Each structure stands twice: as structure tokens, then as C-alpha cells.
Amino acid sequence: MSEQRLRQAIDTLKESGVRITPQRHAVLEFLLNAMVHPTADEIYKALEGKFPNMSVATVYNNLRVLKDIGLVRELTYGDSSSRFDCNTSDHYHIICNDCGKIVDFHYPLLNEVESLAEQVTGFDVSHHRLEVYGKCDECQEINTKKH
Numbered sequence: 001m002s003e004q005r006l007r008q009a010i011d012t013l014k015e016s017g018v019r020i021t022p023q024r025h026a027v028l029e030f031l032l033n034a035m036v037h038p039t040a041d042e043i044y045k046a047l048e049g050k051f052p053n054m055s056v057a058t059v060y061n062n063l064r065v066l067k068d069i070g071l072v073r074e075l076t077y078g079d080s081s082s083r084f085d086c087n088t089s090d091h092y093h094i095i096c097n098d099c100g101k102i103v104d105f106h107y108p109l110l111n112e113v114e115s116l117a118e119q120v121t122g123f124d125v126s127h128h129r130l131e132v133y134g135k136c137d138e139c140q141e142i143n144t145k146k147h
């Protein structure tokens with residue numbers, strides 16, 4: 001499954017004329033396999049053993065290239081810790097209050113929200129983002145063990 005996605009992603013890279021460096025390949029592969037939503041720092045830490053000469057800046061640079069051709073989405077949360085998502089299909093996120101884990105879930109898109117917002121505000125709406133917050137499985141377990 002992820003092998004196929006990796007091959008598709010690499011085809012997209014080739015079509016866009018983007019050079020596939022070993023680091024770029026590794027960043028992409030990591031994102032596709034992780035299926036979490038890592039920060040650039042987490043990607044760097046996971047790959048630094050494999051690429052001792054790679055810097056966090058290189059990771060950022062590669063993420064920007066992947067983002068520009070639409071293979072990766074950047075999720076910003078108002079601080080410096082952007083997270084990166086290689087699931088570029090429309091989906092929503094649920095975020096754990098305790099550990100910060102982000103999990104994808106699918107729900108029919110709330111497109112009425114966009115047309116309503118346009119009508120009410122006169123904005124030209126580009127997209128919307130919905131986040132649900134709670135406590136993940138693992139964090140719930142930690143809590144029950146404590147008590």
C-alpha cells in the first residue's frame with residue numbers, strides 16, 4: 001500500500017521536474033510510512049542516523065519542495081511547530097490534548113459551512129479546517145493505570 005503510494009509520489013516528483021535526492025526520497029518515504037503528522041524536527045531526528053550531513057534546514061527545504069508540488073500539506077498551529085501531512089485527500093483531524101498526537105478521520109465535507117460563511121461575511125472562501133480535541137487511546141490507558 002505505502003509502496004504504491006511512494007511510487008506514485010515519486011512519479012509526481014518526476015513529472016514536476018523536481019530532482020529526487022536521497023534525502024528528499026527519505027523524507028517522503030518517512031512521511032508516507034509514518035502516517036502520523038510529524039514536525040520537521042521529528043523527521044530530522046528520525047533520519048539523522050541515515051544522513052549524518054543533513055541539517056534541519058535541509059529537511060525544511062525538502063518539505064517546502066514537496067508542499068509546493070502538492071504532495072505534502074503543512075498544518076500550522078500558530079507556533080513554530082508546523083506538522084506535515086502526506087494525506088492530501090480531504091479529511092479532518094482529531095488531536096490529543098495530552099500527547100499532541102493527530103489522527104485522520106473522514107467525514108462528509110462540511111461544504112455548507114463555506115457557502116454559509118460566504119453569504120454571511122461576503123468573503124471569498126478558499127477552504128476550511130476542522131479540528132476535534134480529546135484524549136487518545138493510549139493516554140486514556142495511562143490514566144486508568146494510575147488510578
Ligand SMILES: [Zn+2]
Pocket residue numbers: 096097098099100101135136137138139
Ligand atoms: Zn494522547
Ligand SMILES: [Zn+2]
Pocket residue numbers: 037085087091092093103104
Ligand atoms: Zn491528516
